[in-house]
Amino acid sequence: MASKDHTPRRSAPPAGAARGRPRKAPVSQEGEGEEKRLGRPPLVSDPREEILRQAAKMFAQKGYGASSLAEVAATLNYSKGAIYNYFATKQEIYDAIIIRTLEGLNRAGAEAVAQGASPRERLRLFMIGHARYLAENYDSFVTMLVGYSGMASAALKDDALRLRDAHEGLLRAIIAEGAADGSFRAMDVAMTGRAVLSLLSWMARWYRPDGAMGAEEVADFYCDLIASGLLPREPAAREGR
Amino acid sequence: MASKDHTPRRSAPPAGAARGRPRKAPVSQEGEGEEKRLGRPPLVSDPREEILRQAAKMFAQKGYGASSLAEVAATLNYSKGAIYNYFATKQEIYDAIIIRTLEGLNRAGAEAVAQGASPRERLRLFMIGHARYLAENYDSFVTMLVGYSGMASAALKDDALRLRDAHEGLLRAIIAEGAADGSFRAMDVAMTGRAVLSLLSWMARWYRPDGAMGAEEVADFYCDLIASGLLPREPAAREGR
DNA sequence: AGATTTACATACCGACCAGTCGGAATATAA
DNA sequence: TTATATTCCGACTGGTCGGTATGTAAATCT
Structure with missing residues (x-):
């Protein structure tokens, strides 16, 4: 029997060789057309x-x-x-949720960055994209941010950290660029990025998908607040150039 | 289950571990001088x-x-x-941590508010006081903000909510006052307060007491950022460097 | 010296839970 | 039909943990 060691071809746990394995081979790993599979079909699809x-x-x-x-x-x-036909351990389920959520968040950030013209606009798109992803993947997002916070495998933990840093890196690049071309004040880039992500991350603690305010609306408000500040402002250009 | 009044062991309520409001331990409560207590002394004081x-x-x-x-x-x-001589259940330990931490945070906020002259200054004192309390009660603070998040008793949950609202109320009063006298822009008070608390609360996820940056330092940066904003202050954005 | 009160340890119970195993059920393939 | 592959159930194991029962050690009071 060429039963592979339970590696469910999803996401990317390349280095992480799952120790435990379900007793049988994983689900179909085909990549091409729909092929009829052997054996009893699952009760639910996927x-x-x-x-x-x-x-x-x-x-x-x-x-x-x-x-x-x-x-x-x-x-x-x-x-x-x-x-246990689909996951070897409870921890593996948790890990899969975290990794896939971080991947999706990263993707959302990258798309936002690619679409904005000015740093000011990119910052807004980044924040709104982040918030939208939060709203659309609410449970996974909350799990990632407030739940348990411990991954077992060091390799997976590194993956998660890398993804998180990549996301934060996108944001820092926006801020640094804005500071370089004068559209933002010159401030500590890391701390400013941390502040922006703090605003967005804490949404996982109070935002509710069925609440009165939409996630993108919240992000829009936050972006305006962090951009213009709380102090009164003399007549000045609002738009990034 | 077993809703018998679980006073710790025998008779007296020495630890005040009963249902209802948490009460202070009589040992630490000064007043009537050191009275000789009966029985075997504890291994550790308090x-x-x-x-x-x-x-x-x-x-x-x-x-x-x-x-x-x-x-x-x-x-x-x-x-x-x-x-179990001092606490009836594990939950009671958790509840006591949350309540006492919220009480202390509330006290810190009230002190800060009382000392500032202008709304601008009060906002800064509030944020710094909050951050300092976080640093000085790090474990309790983290437990309150990221751990478990579920109190059993509805009464205690109400207490916690009331304390949290009181703290947030102090902040909102500052913002509203600033908006009224023109020292702040007119913005949504609730959302602005939420943003400020988001910045501070998320510190529990990354701040470390032995880290490079002090908590008050962080709060100072955040206060400046949220006050002045990211955009350049002067219309003529020709930052000489 | 008791008697009494407090502070502990030890041993235990019941509930719950992650993970396993054998086998039954259901599908395709020959 | 038979063989084989896959899914799933149900019963079970081993261990952990919250909470309790009972006894004992150390202090004061009478």
């Missing part, structure tokens, strides 16, 4: 996705430690054991 | 305080769920059972 979704929901609500896989399984009409 | 300190440390590091009372006890050379 169980891996559903498990991640439900787990993120529970992690966000009750935290990692207080969430049991049995409960996750129950909401999918699964037994607990079935989950 | 065990209640030590337990709260150690528990906050562990909660901050590993989270509520991942922290065991046995481990807390071990660091104090206690047995697990001994803790």
Whole structure:
């Protein structure tokens, strides 16, 4: 039997060789057309996705430690054991949520940066893109920011750190560029970036997708506040040039 | 379950560990002088305080769920059972940490507000006071902001919410006053206050007491950033360097 | 000297949970 | 039909943890 060591071809855990493995081979890893697969079909299509979704929901609500896989399984009409066909450990589920969320956030930031003309405009697009991604991936985002905060594998932890730094790097580049061409004041770039990300990150603690204010609206307000400041302003140019 | 009034062990309420409001330990409460107490003396003076300190440390590091009372006890050379002489449940320990931390934060904010002359100055004092309190009560603060986030008793939850709102209310009053007398721009008071608290709260995620930058220093930077903004102040943005 | 009160340790219980194992169910392929 | 691959269930294990019961050590009071 050429049963591979459970490496679910998703995202990118290249270095992280999962130690534990489900008892059987992973789900179909095809990349091309829809091919008929052998064996009993899953109860839900793409169980891996559903498990991640439900787990993120529970992690966000009750935290990692207080969430049991049995409960996750129950909401999918699964037994607990079935989950282990798709993930080797509970930790692996958590890790997958974190990594994929950071990847998506990074992607959102990169797209925003590519579309803006001036640093001022890019900053706004970055913040709004960040907030929109938060709103659209609420549970995963909350899990990433407030839940448990511990990845087991050092390799995965490095991946997560790299992704986070890349996202922050995009922001710092915007600020540095704005400072260089005079459209921003010259300030400590790292601390300014930290401030912007603090505003956005803390949204995970109070923002609710069904609340009165939209996430992009909040980001817009924050961007204006951080750009123009609280002090009154003499008649000055609002737009970046 | 078992809603019997769990006073610690025997009769007296020496630790005040009962339902309802947390009360101070009688040992530390001065007033009627040192009275000789009966029975075997504690291994450490003020065990209640030590337990709260150690528990906050562990909660901050590993989270509520991942922290065991046995481990807390071990660091104090206690047995697990001994803790139950001072607290009825693990939850009660958590609740006590949250409440006392919020009370202290509220006090710090009130002191800051009382000392500033102008809204601009009060805002700075408020932010610095908040940051200083964070630095001086780091473990409790982190526990309050990132750990577990669930209080059992509805009454205590209300207490916590009330304290949090009071703190935020102090800040909003500063902003509203500044907007009224023209020293601040007219902006949405609630959202502006939220932004300020977001900056400060997120410090619990990255600030380290032994780090390079002091907490008050950070608050000072944030205050300047939020006040003056990122855009250049003067229309003629010809920054000579 | 008791008697009493407080502060602990030890041992234990019950609940819960991550993870495992054998096998049953359901699909395709020959 | 038989063989094989895949999914899933249900029962089980090993361990952890919150909380309790019981006894004992050290202090004061009478």
